[in-house]
Amino acid sequence: MKKLIAGAVVASAMIALTGCHTNQAKQEETKEVAQLNNDDLYEVSHEGRHYVFDDFATYQSFLTVGETSYRKVFIGGGPKGETLVFGLTGADKKKMSGIASIDMFKGEMAGAESFYGEMRGEDGRLYVFSTLEDMEDVRTVGEAPYRFTQIAAGPQGQTVVFVLNKNNKKQQPVALMAKFKEMNNMK
Incomplete structure (x- = not known):
């Protein structure tokens, strides 16, 4: 009888450990999926607020409508103490963590x-970046020390500033310019 009980305890422990391992694997998989959305970020300073998006469609909708359907708001959390608004997708609206725009903005991704x-x-310029680090620097400093500027090249005729860095400052950003035209449906 003691062997039967001991065997049952061992079997229960093995099942519990397997369940924990499965849950841990699922959590790691979910975390990995969330990190896949780190390939783009969009920011807009508008009417005293700083908006941040990790989804191009949500960003474009905001540019058209001036609002977002789903958002997380942080009063005084913006780069200059303004209200910080993260525009969310429908899939992100109920998440408490794992939102790429928030994680990238905070430097956690x-x-x-x-x-x-x-x-x-707010100056009407459109800054374009090929690295998150360059974007963070411009957000912090307020200006791009290295850049390639095209006047009236934006979708609404804005000046477009292609932000460069010490590594690429002597090259015309041909690939970044092409990506900008592609993203904004410009030929």
């Missing part, structure tokens, strides 16, 4: 190797 970003400033 790195940008992908093929990162693309846009930042629309």
Whole structure:
């Protein structure tokens, strides 16, 4: 009888450990899926608020409508103390964590190797980025020390500033310019 009980305890422990391992694997898989959305980020300073998006369609909808259906708002959380608004997709609206725009903005998630970003400033300029680090620098400093500028090249005739860095400052950003045209349906 003691052997039967001991065997049952061991079997229960094995099942519990397997269940924990399965749950841990599911959590790691979910975390990995959330990190796949680190290839783009969009920011807009508008009417005293700073909006951030990790979804191009949500960003484009905001540019058209001026609002987002789903959002997380942080009063005083913006780069200059303004209200910070994260525009969310329907899939992200109930999440408490694992939202790429929030994680990238806070520096908790790195940008992908093929990162693309846009930042629309109150000055009417459209800044375009190939690295999240360059985007963070411009957000912090307020200006891009290295850049390639095209006047009236934006979708609504804005000045477009292609942000460069120490590594690529002497090259025309041909690939970034092509990506910008592709993203904004410009020929």
